[in-house]
Amino acid sequence: xxxxxxxxxxxxxxxxxxxxxxxxxxxxxxxxxxxxxxxxxxxxxxxxxxxxxxxxxxxxxxxxxxxxxxxxxxxxxxxxxxxxxxxxxxxxxxxxxxxxxxxxxxxxxxxxxxx
Amino acid sequence: xxxxxxxxxxxxxxxxxxxxxxxxxxxxxxxxxxxxxxxxxxxxxxxxxxxxxxxxxxxxxxxxxxxxxxxxxxxxxxxxxxxxxxxxxxxxxxxxxxxxxxxxxxxxxxxxxxxxxx
Numbered sequence: 001x002x003x004x005x006x007x008x009x010x011x012x013x014x015x016x017x018x019x020x021x022x023x024x025x026x027x028x029x030x031x032x033x034x035x036x037x038x039x040x041x042x043x044x045x046x047x048x049x050x051x052x053x054x055x056x057x058x059x060x061x062x063x064x065x066x067x068x069x070x071x072x073x074x075x076x077x078x079x080x081x082x083x084x085x086x087x088x089x090x091x092x093x094x095x096x097x098x099x100x101x102x103x104x105x106x107x108x109x110x111x112x113x114x115x
Numbered sequence: 116x117x118x119x120x121x122x123x124x125x126x127x128x129x130x131x132x133x134x135x136x137x138x139x140x141x142x143x144x145x146x147x148x149x150x151x152x153x154x155x156x157x158x159x160x161x162x163x164x165x166x167x168x169x170x171x172x173x174x175x176x177x178x179x180x181x182x183x184x185x186x187x188x189x190x191x192x193x194x195x196x197x198x199x200x201x202x203x204x205x206x207x208x209x210x211x212x213x214x215x216x217x218x219x220x221x222x223x224x225x226x227x228x229x230x231x232x233x
Contacts, residue, residue, distance in 0.1 A: 032220045043206060044158075044224040090158065094220035100163075100170055101146045101210055101220050107157045 002027040004093050006106035013081055014114050021076040021109050023065075023091030030096040033074040034103065035065055038088045047089070050074065051096070061085070083115045117141045119209050119225035127231045133195040136228045138207030139188055147190045148208040148222060149175075149182055158206075164190065197232045204229050 003026045013019060025031060032051050036044040048059025055067040065076045074091060088110050092103040120139045128134055140147050148163040162172035167184040175182065179198070184190045194201055208222040 034221070036224075043226045044208075046221065046223075049221060096220075101165065101222075102148075102160070102163065102171070103220055103222055105158050105160075 002031075002093055002095065002104040004091050004104050004106040006089075006091055006109050008109045009107070010110045010112070012112045012114070015083055016080050017113075019076070019078040019081045019085070019111070021089055021091075021111070023074045023076065023106060024072050025074065025091075025093040025104070026072065027093060027095060032094045032096050033065075033067060034092040034094075035059065035063070035074075035076050036090045036092060036105075038090065038108075040087065044090060047076070081111070081113050083113050085111060086113045087111060117223075119207055119223055121205075121207050121225040121228050123228055124226060125229045125231075127233065128197055129233050130198055131196040132232075133193065134197045134201075134230060134232075136192045136205055136207075136230070138190040138192070138209075138225055140190065140207070140209030141223055142188070144209035144211045144223070145187075146170075146210045147184060148210070149190070149192050150206040150208065151203045152206060152227075153203045161192070161205075194230075197230075199232045202230055202232050 005024045007022045034049045035047040037047045038044045050057045050067045058064045088108045090108045091106040094103050122137045146165045149161040151159045161175040162182040164184050181193045204227045206227045207225045210222040
């Protein structure tokens with residue numbers, strides 16, 4: 001079965017600092033990759049997604065992620081974080097050839113940004 | 116703006132009581148997922164359906180949990196009897212295949228039901 005690892009459980013940054021959250025997946029086939037964000041007390045919302053093509057994906061709110069197939073990674077980045085980016089971030093992967101539609105989620109990374 | 120809706124948003128009940136949570140997927144979506152989120156376990160997949168048929172419910176405690184899709188616009192998750200350890204936020208998500216040959220797997224989440232069992 002697939003698994004997704006997020007190595008950072010909690011990241012604390014000051015505003016304007018750069019962010020990189022790590023995500024690795026275990027599946028050797030073709031994958032769809034996602035980052036979801038969950039603001040305090042809210043539901044998960046899609047931040048960005050990778051299906052194919054350019055491995056550098058740009059999402060909402062200035063976030064981007066880079067798919068590196070050789071490293072089985074899909075790290076999330078933002079050059080300058082804001083206090084409003086405080087949230088929990090989930091990486092997810094799915095077998096692109098599967099018709100089941102299931103996503104495998106990482107445990108999440110809590111990001112706290114101090115003003 | 117199409118959204119997944121869930122009711123109730125909050126539920127407080129006593130141990131032993133039956134709890135029913137409802138989800139209305141986005142119109143046209145044929146796959147529905149139920150997740151449970153707790154501080155200790157994170158996000159867990161409980162069950163999911165495609166075209167109203169269960170695909171996998173292995174993540175769900177069978178003795179007390181049941182999930183159904185009576186029709187394409189309604190999914191239910193029921194706990195009977197409820198226990199304090201069931202206290203969590205339960206999310207429903209829906210999705211669809213966007214082509215016949217490839218599943219893109221994108222899921223859209225509802226606002227969740229926050230369940231507290233005393």
